[in-house]
Amino acid sequence: MAAEETGILQEAYPMKEGEDREMATEETGILQEAYPMKGGDGHYSYAKNSTHQRKATDFAKELIKAAIAEKLDKEILLCSKTFRIADLGCSVGPNSFFAVQNIVEAVESKYQHCQGLNSQIPDFQVFFSDHTANDFNLLFTSLPNDRRYYAAGVPGSFHGRLFPKDSLHFVHSSYAVHWLSGVPMEVVNKKSRAWNKGRIHYSSSGDEVFLAYKAQFDKDIEQFLQARAQEIVYGGLMALIVPGIPNGTHHSQNGSSMNFELLGSCLMDLARKGMVSEEKVDSFNIPTYQLSPQELEGAVERNGCFSIEEMEDLHVPVPSHSGEYKINGQVAASHLRAVMEGIIKQHFDEKILDVLFDCYRKKFDEIDFSIFKSGKVNNFFFLLKRKATNQATG
Amino acid sequence: MAAEETGILQEAYPMKEGEDREMATEETGILQEAYPMKGGDGHYSYAKNSTHQRKATDFAKELIKAAIAEKLDKEILLCSKTFRIADLGCSVGPNSFFAVQNIVEAVESKYQHCQGLNSQIPDFQVFFSDHTANDFNLLFTSLPNDRRYYAAGVPGSFHGRLFPKDSLHFVHSSYAVHWLSGVPMEVVNKKSRAWNKGRIHYSSSGDEVFLAYKAQFDKDIEQFLQARAQEIVYGGLMALIVPGIPNGTHHSQNGSSMNFELLGSCLMDLARKGMVSEEKVDSFNIPTYQLSPQELEGAVERNGCFSIEEMEDLHVPVPSHSGEYKINGQVAASHLRAVMEGIIKQHFDEKILDVLFDCYRKKFDEIDFSIFKSGKVNNFFFLLKRKATNQATG
Numbered sequence: 001m002a003a004e005e006t007g008i009l010q011e012a013y014p015m016k017e018g019e020d021r022e023m024a025t026e027e028t029g030i031l032q033e034a035y036p037m038k039g040g041d042g043h044y045s046y047a048k049n050s051t052h053q054r055k056a057t058d059f060a061k062e063l064i065k066a067a068i069a070e071k072l073d074k075e076i077l078l079c080s081k082t083f084r085i086a087d088l089g090c091s092v093g094p095n096s097f098f099a100v101q102n103i104v105e106a107v108e109s110k111y112q113h114c115q116g117l118n119s120q121i122p123d124f125q126v127f128f129s130d131h132t133a134n135d136f137n138l139l140f141t142s143l144p145n146d147r148r149y150y151a152a153g154v155p156g157s158f159h160g161r162l163f164p165k166d167s168l169h170f171v172h173s174s175y176a177v178h179w180l181s182g183v184p185m186e187v188v189n190k191k192s193r194a195w196n197k198g199r200i201h202y203s204s205s206g207d208e209v210f211l212a213y214k215a216q217f218d219k220d221i222e223q224f225l226q227a228r229a230q231e232i233v234y235g236g237l238m239a240l241i242v243p244g245i246p247n248g249t250h251h252s253q254n255g256s257s258m259n260f261e262l263l264g265s266c267l268m269d270l271a272r273k274g275m276v277s278e279e280k281v282d283s284f285n286i287p288t289y290q291l292s293p294q295e296l297e298g299a300v301e302r303n304g305c306f307s308i309e310e311m312e313d314l315h316v317p318v319p320s321h322s323g324e325y326k327i328n329g330q331v332a333a334s335h336l337r338a339v340m341e342g343i344i345k346q347h348f349d350e351k352i353l354d355v356l357f358d359c360y361r362k363k364f365d366e367i368d369f370s371i372f373k374s375g376k377v378n379n380f381f382f383l384l385k386r387k388a389t390n391q392a393t394g
Numbered sequence: 395m396a397a398e399e400t401g402i403l404q405e406a407y408p409m410k411e412g413e414d415r416e417m418a419t420e421e422t423g424i425l426q427e428a429y430p431m432k433g434g435d436g437h438y439s440y441a442k443n444s445t446h447q448r449k450a451t452d453f454a455k456e457l458i459k460a461a462i463a464e465k466l467d468k469e470i471l472l473c474s475k476t477f478r479i480a481d482l483g484c485s486v487g488p489n490s491f492f493a494v495q496n497i498v499e500a501v502e503s504k505y506q507h508c509q510g511l512n513s514q515i516p517d518f519q520v521f522f523s524d525h526t527a528n529d530f531n532l533l534f535t536s537l538p539n540d541r542r543y544y545a546a547g548v549p550g551s552f553h554g555r556l557f558p559k560d561s562l563h564f565v566h567s568s569y570a571v572h573w574l575s576g577v578p579m580e581v582v583n584k585k586s587r588a589w590n591k592g593r594i595h596y597s598s599s600g601d602e603v604f605l606a607y608k609a610q611f612d613k614d615i616e617q618f619l620q621a622r623a624q625e626i627v628y629g630g631l632m633a634l635i636v637p638g639i640p641n642g643t644h645h646s647q648n649g650s651s652m653n654f655e656l657l658g659s660c661l662m663d664l665a666r667k668g669m670v671s672e673e674k675v676d677s678f679n680i681p682t683y684q685l686s687p688q689e690l691e692g693a694v695e696r697n698g699c700f701s702i703e704e705m706e707d708l709h710v711p712v713p714s715h716s717g718e719y720k721i722n723g724q725v726a727a728s729h730l731r732a733v734m735e736g737i738i739k740q741h742f743d744e745k746i747l748d749v750l751f752d753c754y755r756k757k758f759d760e761i762d763f764s765i766f767k768s769g770k771v772n773n774f775f776f777l778l779k780r781k782a783t784n785q786a787t788g
C-alpha cells in the first residue's frame with residue numbers, strides 16, 4: 001500500500017538501520033553506522049565499565065527530581081492514564097534502570113503531593129531505546145525485579161522517529177546525544193580540505209575538520225529535536241545529560257577529544273609496526289562531538305518547539321591520582337574499551353584490541369593525566385520542556 | 395518505596411521471570427519455566443521451521459480483516475491518537491510480522507472507508523511480546539524495512555500483566571496460549587496418582603494426568619484473560635489462533651499429544667540404551683494443553699469481561715504424503731525440534747538432540763502419519779471483544 005493510499009507519510013516511520021545507513025551515505029553525505037556499547041557482562045563490558053557515566057547520572061538525580069516537582073505541569077498528570085517515559089541510548093541497562101527509577105519515584109511523589117491527584121497514580125510504561133545492534137537480550141534479562149513500571153525495548157536511531165506522535169511524557173538521555181549519526185564524509189575524503197589524515201578526532205586537527213564535525217552535530221541535533229518535538233506531549237519534559245565543553249573553548253582544548261587522540265596515536269604506532277595499514281587509520285574517525293551550552297541553545301531556538309528550563313554544569317569530579325574519583329591507565333583503558341570496542345572492531349580487526357588498549361594504558365600513565373589537567377571535560381544537564389502549539393509556531 | 399507509600403499495588407507489576415518461577419513453584423504448585431522457540435536463523439531455528447504456524451496465520455488473515463471491518467467500534471478509532479497492537483508469543487518474528495501487517499492494513503482500510511475518519515489515521519505502535527529468554531536481538535534486526543508502525547519489544551509472561559491499563563486496541567496471539575505457565579506439579583510427583591511415569595504428555599495417560607493438565611490450563615487461561623481484561627480498552631479486540639481438539643474429544647484422541655508421545659517413546663528408547671536416565675524421562679513433561687472450543691467459552695464466561703464474537707475451525711489441511719501440505723519424518727522432525735529444542739536442552743543434555751530427533755524422524759516415517767489419521771488436530775480462531783464496564787460487571 002503506497003503512502004498516497006493510506007494518507008500516512010511513510011517517511012515518518014522508522015527504517016531499519018541498514019536502510020537508514022544507505023540513504024544517509026548517498027543523500028546526507030555522512031557514513032552512518034550503529035556503534036553499540038560493548039554488550040554482555042564480561043571484563044570489558046559497558047555494564048561493568050560505565051561508572052563515569054553513572055556518576056553523571058548520580059549528579060543529575062536531584063536536578064531531575066526537582067525538575068519533575070517544579071516544572072512538570074499538573075495538567076499532564078491529570079490527563080495521563082499511562083505516564084510514558086523513554087530513555088534514549090539506554091545501552092544494556094544498569095545506569096538506565098537507575099535513572100528511570102528516579103524519574104518514576106519523582107513522578108509518584110508529585111502525584112502524592114498534588115491535591116486532587118493522589119488517588120490517580122497512573123501506570124508507568126518505560127521505553128528503553130538504543131540502536132538495533134544493542135544487546136536488548138541482556139537489557140531484558142537485567143531488568144530490576146522490583147520495577148514499578150511496564151518495560152519495553154525500542155530499537156532504532158534517535159536521529160529519527162521512534163515513537164508515536166504525542167506519546168511521551170518524559171524523555172531522558174544520558175551520555176548519548178554527543179554520538180553523531182555517523183562520521184562526516186569530508187574527514188575521510190582525501191580530496192577534501194577536511195581530510196583528517198593520521199588522526200581519529202579533532203582536537204589536534206585544523207579548523208576544517210572541526211567544522212565538518214560541528215556541521216554534522218548541528219544537523220543531527222536538529223533531527224533529534226524535530227523527532228522529539230513530535231513524540232513528546234505539550235508540557236512534557238526532556239532531560240539531557242551530555243559531555244561537553246564550556247562556551248568559547250577552542251577545539252584544541254577539548255579534553256575528551258584529546259583523550260581520543262591519545263588512542264589515535266596508539267593506532268599510528270600500530271601502523272608503524274605494520275599491524276594495521278596507515279590508510280585504515282586515516283579512514284577511521286570517532287563520530288562524537290562535544291557541544292558547548294551555547295550550541296544546544298542555538299539548536300533549541302532554531303527548532304522552536306522547546307524551552308530550555310535549566311542548563312547546568314554537573315561538576316562531576318575530574319579524575320585524579322587520589323581523592324574521590326581515582327583513575328589510572330588500567331581503569332581509563334577499560335572504560336574507553338567498553339565504549340569504543342564495537343566501533344574499532346567494525347573498522348579494524350578484533351585482534352588489535354588488546355595491543356591497542358595496552359598501548360593506551362601505558363601512554364595514559366606516562367602522561368600523568370595531563371589531558372585532564374589541560375583539557376576541558378564538562379558534563380552538562382539540560383532540561384527542555386515541550387512548548388504548547390501556539391508558542392511553538394509563534 | 396513500599397507499596398503502601400506509593401498507593402500502587404506492586405502485585406500488578408510484572409516480575410522478572412526468575413522470580414515468577416520461584417513464586418509459582420511455592421504458591422501455585424507448578425514448575426514454571428520459560429521455553430522460547432529456537433532462536434537464530436540456523437537449520438533448526440523457529441524462524442525457518444514454523445511454516446505450519448504460518449499456515450494457520452494465513453488462514454486467519456481474512457477472518458481478522460473481516461473482524462476489524464465489522465467488529466471494531468468506530469468510537470475506538472475516533473478517540474485513539476495512537477492505535478496500539480500487541481502480539482503475544484511473537485517468537486523471533488516472521489509469522490508475527492506478517493500477522494501484524496495484516497492488522498495494520500485492515501485498520502488503515504477501516505479509517506479510509508469510515509466517514510469522518512479518513513483524515514485521522516493515527517500512528518500505530520506494535521508491541522512484540524514473548525518470554526524474556528526469547529531472542530529479541532534477532533527479532534529487532536529482522537523487523538521489516540517497510541513497516542508502517544513504531545515497534546517495541548516487551549519481555550515477560552502473558553500469564554501476568556505486561557502493559558498499562560486500557561492501553562491496547564488489538565491483541566493478537568497465534569500458537570501461544572496452548573503453552574502452560576509450567577508443568578503441573580502432580581504429574582512429576584511420584585506420590586501422586588497423576589504421576590506421569592514414562593510419558594511426556596497425556597494422550598496415553600490415565601484421567602488423573604489429563605485432569606492435572608486441564609486444571610493447569612484453566613488456571614492459566616483465567617490469568618491470561620484477567621490480565622488482558624485490564625490492558626485492552628473497552629471495545630478492543632483480541633484474536634487468538636490456538637491449536638486444539640473438537641468438543642467432546644477424549645484425550646486419547648488428541649493428535650498433538652500423540653505426536654509428543656511419539657517423541658516420548660524415543661526418549662524411553664534412549665533410556666533403555668542408557669543415554670538418559672529413566673528417572674529423567676519420568677520427570678520430563680511438555681507443558682502444553684490442547685483446548686476444546688467449549689473450554690475457552692467456559693473461561694471467557696467465568697472471566698466476564700469479554701464477549702466471544704467469533705469461533706471458527708480454520709480447517710488448516712492435515713499433513714499427508716502428497717497434496718498441498720506434504721510432510722515426512724524429516725520435515726516433521728525439523729518443525730518439532732524448532733519448538734522443543736529449548737525445553738529439551740533445559741532438562742536433558744544438548745548432546746541427545748540429534749539422536750532423539752533422528753529416532754523421531756524414523757518412527758514418524760514408519761507409522762506412515764497414522765497419528766494425523768486417527769488423532770484430532772484442529773486450529774481454532776477465536777475473536778474476543780472487551781465489553782464495556784457495565785456489561786463486564788453486570
